[in-house]
Amino acid sequence: MDAGYKDSDGYVYVMARSDDVINVAGHRLSTGAIEEAIMTSEDIAEVAVVGIPDTLKGQIPLGLCVLKHGVSKSAEEVLNHVRDVVRKEIGPVAAFKLAVIVPKLPKTRAGKIARNTVALMAAGQPFKVSIIDYG
Template identity: 50%
Template sequence: MQELKPGVLGNIVARLPLPPGSALSLWQNPDLFKKIYFSKFPGYYDTMDAGFMDEEGFLYIMSRSDDVINVAGHRLSSGALEESVLQHAAVVDCAVVGLEDKLKGVVPLALCVLKNGVRRSSEISGEIVKLVRDTVGPVAALRKVLFVRALPKTRSGKIPRSALGDLVNGKPYKISPTIEDPDVFAEIEHEVGRALRSQGR
């Protein structure tokens, strides 16, 4: 494990021992507690969050660590990419997931919901790609934008990025019982299949 330079996204961990008041175990399962929070970074508690420190030592939490996309060795926060996409006036909701790529390993794929009355177009797609490039940088490598009717969300409003990532890569995915509209998965699967087939994937 190594400490990263300011501004570089990485895992947020806390050196042991933990302060008083911290959780000491999982209910009747201390082995699982140790495996989940202490095995990946020995001597540290894994918060399972990703973020970075600025030059002054302030910590910025960007997303859950499993929401980080590794593009050709560059770790990118799905949350940061989504913030950029949502700056476009036509986009009302968005989820960015990793799409497997032969050259880069994984590339970001933006699933976007447009505002009512806005028609899908390659022009809007191009504007979104440029917006991400200008705000995040060329390292973001966002090339693919897919417009969908809606995104699946839990009752608390969370987007199941892990399940969406499996879906776009043609892997089996699990629909949580807390998803408000499970039919959205089938709609997205249809759109993804159609879009990627047209691109020869």
């Protein structure tokens, strides 16, 4: 499902996926907004944020970050910067502490990040892998 709005002239604006909302301690947060904040980092090429189960807060965000080619900073330095950016842009309510560097993200056939698969993997749940035979 997509979320958006219709302006006074009748134009429809698709802003985000409504199923990309996580509940962190009773606060509904857009994973897309967190991803946008992370993408302001000059070191990040791609990112996926998913909610993972947390016994205290219900869910907490996990950021999977792909570095741009040639980044010479340490992973710790990059991830600390990413955490700071999210705290500044989204606020402490995001409780954003978990971020990792990954070599690449799983994609659908259409080239979109397979967030549902990422979320299942991160939560330790079973997931299905589709194998495409091009031969």
